[in-house]
Every structure is written in structure tokens, then in C-alpha cells.
Amino acid sequence: MPSTQYWQSLEGQALLNKIVRKRIPEWTSGLKHAQAEVVGKVLDGEKILWVSATGEGKSAAFQIPVIIHEEIGRNAELCPGFKAKEKPVGIVVTPTKGLAANIVTELSKLSVSAFAYTHNNVTQFHKDDIDIVQAISECRYRIVCVDPEHLKTEEWRRIASSSIFRSNILFACSEEAHLIDEWGNPDFRPDFRYIGTYFSSRLPSNISIFALSATVEPGESTSIICQHLSFRAANFHLIRGSNERPNTQFIVENLTHGIGGEIFPQLLPYLASGRKTIIHCQTLETVYRVYIYLISLIDDINYESLHLIRVYHSLCSDKYNTQTLNMLENNPNCQVVIATVAFANGINVRTLLDSISLGTSSSFNLTWQEKGRVGRDPSSLARGVLLVSPATLKKAEKYIEVFL
Structure with missing residues (x-):
């Protein structure tokens, strides 16, 4: 049986890159060092705040874990003793419907099914008489993008209570995490401040919770974001790279x-x-x-x-x-x-x-x-x-x- 930090070990990192090269052959060099480090922690169920430059590939943190579980689910001999999720799923909280749609498009290029839970998409599903809550609860999508406002609705309470969903969820991600501080005020979009509350109160305690941004400043801003995500010094990893853009x-x-x-x-x-x-x-x-x-x-x-x-x-x-x-x-x-x-x-x-x-x-x-x-x-x-x-x-x- 692999250890609880298997994916951060040398063996785990080697297998991680082996699967990535197989499933995404255009990534000829596999994952970058920081990507592999963060994805390993996500697969091991840990909490992470990852700050690094735009264009550095932070999206791999939510793209790759579901691919790894899918691949091992099909080929169990790759990692004996590792129990892959039958229907791996992750939540990505996004600030705008445009970003959600862009993430879905990028995931489709990797053959990862995804759904943007936006007002327009949900309305269209209702018109087509499709129960999108049931579809998400049954893990028909590998990634679901949702805005903070929808998380507090009855529909998302039902999703989080689904036994199928709870047994398959790998992670919950807050994308563009700097907005928890910048937008999460009473006069604009206060629900940004409650993303962490939803994660910790509604979702299983053993999943990975992580946040991504290129522009979280050290000091007060970092502290505010960590506070609202319930990240404490001893229970999460702060991975901060340069956000310099030399090109x-x-x-x-x-x-x-x-x-x-x-x-x-x-x-x-x-x-x-x-x-x-x-x-x-x-x-x-x-x-x-x-x-x-x-x-x-x-x-x-x-x-x-x-x-x-x-x-x-x-x-x-x-x-x-x-x-x-x-x-x-x-x-x-x-x-x-x-x-x-x-x-x-x-x-x-x-x-x-x-x-x-x-x-x-x-x-x-x-x-x-x-x-x-x-x-x-x-x-x-x-x-x-x-x-x-x-x-x-x-x-x-x-x-x-x-x-x-």
C-alpha cells in the first residue's frame, strides 16, 4: 500500500510524469518541477497555496490529478495498492463565467470532461429538461467550475451530500485566490470570503484543498486569504515562485x-x-x-x-x-x-x-x-x-x- 505521501516520493513523481507523458504527449518534458511538486501534494490530499507567474502552468494542479486517477483506474498494475477513484471529480471555484468557460475549453483539449456551472448553462439545462444537479452528483464530469455565489445554494448542498460525489471528489480549488481579499467585501461579492467555509463544512475532510494565484502579495493579503481558507501554519504548504515575466x-x-x-x-x-x-x-x-x-x-x-x-x-x-x-x-x-x-x-x-x-x-x-x-x-x-x-x-x- 503506497504511503500517504506517495505522490511526493521519487517513485511517485516518476510515475506521475510517466502518466502525463503518455496521456498528454505534446507535453514532451512532462511536468515542470513546481507543477509536479504541487500535483503530488494534491494527489496526497494536502492543502496548498500556490503563487506563481501567469503562464507558469498552475492549471495543472486541477487538470492532472483526475487524469492520474483515470489512468490508474484503467491500469491498476501501474500503482499496486493505490485505490483510484472510480469517477474522479474536482471542484474549481472561478470568479467569472469567462474564466470558467475558458477552463472547460482547455480541459477538453486534454480529453477531460468539464462543466461550467454558470447561470446561462444551468438555465439551458433546465430548458432541455436535464437535471444538472443529478449529473454533477453522479460525477458525470471530471471537473466542475462554479462561482462562489452558487456554492451557498440548495443545489450545491445537495451535490455535496451525494454519496457518489463524496466518495469520488479529489479536491476543491479556489482559482484566482487573490480575489478572496480584493473582491470579497460586503459592497461587492462577499461570498468570496466564504469559499473556505464551504470547503471545510460541506466537503470530505480528507480531500486536497488548494488555491492558485499569480498576484498574492506577502504579508497581510496572504494572511487574509489563508484565514478565509482555514489554512493554518502547520496544516498547509505555501509555495511561492517568482511572478516575473522576462519575455x-x-x-x-x-x-x-x-x-x-x-x-x-x-x-x-x-x-x-x-x-x-x-x-x-x-x-x-x-x-x-x-x-x-x-x-x-x-x-x-x-x-x-x-x-x-x-x-x-x-x-x-x-x-x-x-x-x-x-x-x-x-x-x-x-x-x-x-x-x-x-x-x-x-x-x-x-x-x-x-x-x-x-x-x-x-x-x-x-x-x-x-x-x-x-x-x-x-x-x-x-x-x-x-x-x-x-x-x-x-x-x-x-x-x-x-x-x-
Whole structure:
């Protein structure tokens, strides 16, 4: 019988990489060191807060464990004595429906079935007379993405009480964990503060609970997140890597035209390069003013030219936003997406090369997340551009002077 820390042993790590290379042959080198370390801890049922750069492959923490259980379930001789789950399942708590949909898409590329438990998807299942609660309770999906607000509903109490679900669940993950602190306030989305309560009170005590982020600062922010996830010094692992992006050039410029205006000529030199670009705006109104400005510069408006520029925000349909991500990946005519904060956290589009922020976001962490949408292919050269008011730049310079 393997020990309780088998997957962290040399033998366990070797088997882990052997299975990964078999099931995901395009990962020719297997898992990165940090990925293997974290996945081993997840498989051993431990608690983890993993902080590392965007694009470092943190998603492996929830992608790989179900694949390992599936493979050993089919080939028990790979690990004699290890009892693989018959229907392995994991929960991933996501802040936005866009991220949930993106995770489902990425998992499908690995032949892992997943479901995004969003309002639109649940409503559609009801219309089709499909009992999605029963489907999840019976572990028909390997990964279920759900937002914090749905966790407190009666449906999710029923799911967590299902004997089939409880006997097969491997882990519960809080994706983009920095938002537990940033968004989890009474005036915005207080249920972020209760993710850990749901995990500890509703789910089996022997599963792995872990949280992922690229932007959890040491100190108070880390302490708040750990407190809300019930992570104590002796019972969890803090794995903190660098979130440096060596393949991304950072550029800060003074805005030459106000964000409240109707023209944005500073964007044009960047867009003239033809590189795939995400433009981050702080309000929905700004998104559409930028969109109208850029569309007005196209000489011949036709069906194909409308593919050149897209918008992305939470009021767009799930179908439209998913189509936008697919076009960024696969349509060479789609160059520019203008987005709200809905595109800032976790979205993975490897073709994006330039991130331009019009104005400053609500926190530096969010700005860093915005820049993390580009250069996700480490062999690419990306640009992260901040266009800020002269007053904001002056304020930042004065702040830095204090420490010089």
C-alpha cells in the first residue's frame, strides 16, 4: 500500500510524469518541477497555496490529478495498492463565467470532461429538461467550475451530500485566490470570503484543498486569504515562485488624450504592428467608445473587417465571448479585443502579444493580471503597456522617491 505521501516520493513523481507523458504527449518534458511538486501534494490530499507567474502552468494542479486517477483506474498494475477513484471529480471555484468557460475549453483539449456551472448553462439545462444537479452528483464530469455565489445554494448542498460525489471528489480549488481579499467585501461579492467555509463544512475532510494565484502579495493579503481558507501554519504548504515575466516588455506612457474623450490615437502605433492585442478598459462605456473610434478608422466596413475588432465583457453572451477567444486563437483576421475586467483574471489565449491598459485599474494586482494575459508562450516577445494620466504618473514618482 503506497504511503500517504506517495505522490511526493521519487517513485511517485516518476510515475506521475510517466502518466502525463503518455496521456498528454505534446507535453514532451512532462511536468515542470513546481507543477509536479504541487500535483503530488494534491494527489496526497494536502492543502496548498500556490503563487506563481501567469503562464507558469498552475492549471495543472486541477487538470492532472483526475487524469492520474483515470489512468490508474484503467491500469491498476501501474500503482499496486493505490485505490483510484472510480469517477474522479474536482471542484474549481472561478470568479467569472469567462474564466470558467475558458477552463472547460482547455480541459477538453486534454480529453477531460468539464462543466461550467454558470447561470446561462444551468438555465439551458433546465430548458432541455436535464437535471444538472443529478449529473454533477453522479460525477458525470471530471471537473466542475462554479462561482462562489452558487456554492451557498440548495443545489450545491445537495451535490455535496451525494454519496457518489463524496466518495469520488479529489479536491476543491479556489482559482484566482487573490480575489478572496480584493473582491470579497460586503459592497461587492462577499461570498468570496466564504469559499473556505464551504470547503471545510460541506466537503470530505480528507480531500486536497488548494488555491492558485499569480498576484498574492506577502504579508497581510496572504494572511487574509489563508484565514478565509482555514489554512493554518502547520496544516498547509505555501509555495511561492517568482511572478516575473522576462519575455514581456513593460511600457508606461502619459495619456495624450483623456479617457473620457472619443479619440484614442495613442493606440494606433501599437495596433499598426498587426500583433494580437487586448485593450483593457475600466468601464463598459470606455469599451464602446474605443470600439467606435477604432471601427471608424476602417475604410471598408464588411463582414470580414468586423472580425478584426471584438469586445469582451460580462454582458456579452457566453457564446459570443467564447467565440471571441476562439477567434483570437484561430482566426488571423481577429487582431484586437477591447475588454473590461472580465478578461483580466485567468483567461488563457496563447496568441495574444500586446496588453494595453487605458488608465489604472483598481489595484496593482489587477494591473499585473492584465499584463499576464500576453506572452503566455515563453518563446514569444510580449508588451505590457500602461497609458496613464500625468497626475497618476507624478503620484507614482513621488511614492517611489520615499524609498530612494
